[in-house]
Amino acid sequence: MPLTSYLEDAPVFRVVIEPTGGNGVSKLxxxxxxxxxxxxxxxxxxxxxALESYEFFNPVLQKVPNNCPSIDQISMMIA
Known part of the structure; x- marks a missing residue:
């Protein structure tokens, strides 16, 4: 997944990653x-x-609408 330190106001397509000692990101x-x-x-x-899964997936999941089908429901639709 590409990363950039040039921040844009595109909340649906951009997940903010905070720099930590363990993830290797030096800037917001x-x-x-x-x-x-x-x-x-x-x-x-x-x-x-490297990002811990929660650093990426938690912010993404917060943006998913409540009425969005679950992975299981989608799997059943395409099966």
Whole structure:
């Protein structure tokens, strides 16, 4: 997932990531969910840091509307 320290007011597509000692982020940043795309392993030079799942998923889940179907419901719809 691409990260940027250039913050935009796009709350649906950008999840704010706070820098912590353990995640490797040096500045307040946003994940650019709207710019997600696959990257070949060969193009990745080094790991800068890592996010705990709650650092990313909790803010995303807070933005999901209450009436949105669950993963189980979606799975049943497409099965």
């Amino acid at each position: 940043s946003q994940t650019m969910v709207d710019k997600m795309m696959p990257v070949r392993k060969e193009r990745i030079r080094e790991m800068i840091g």
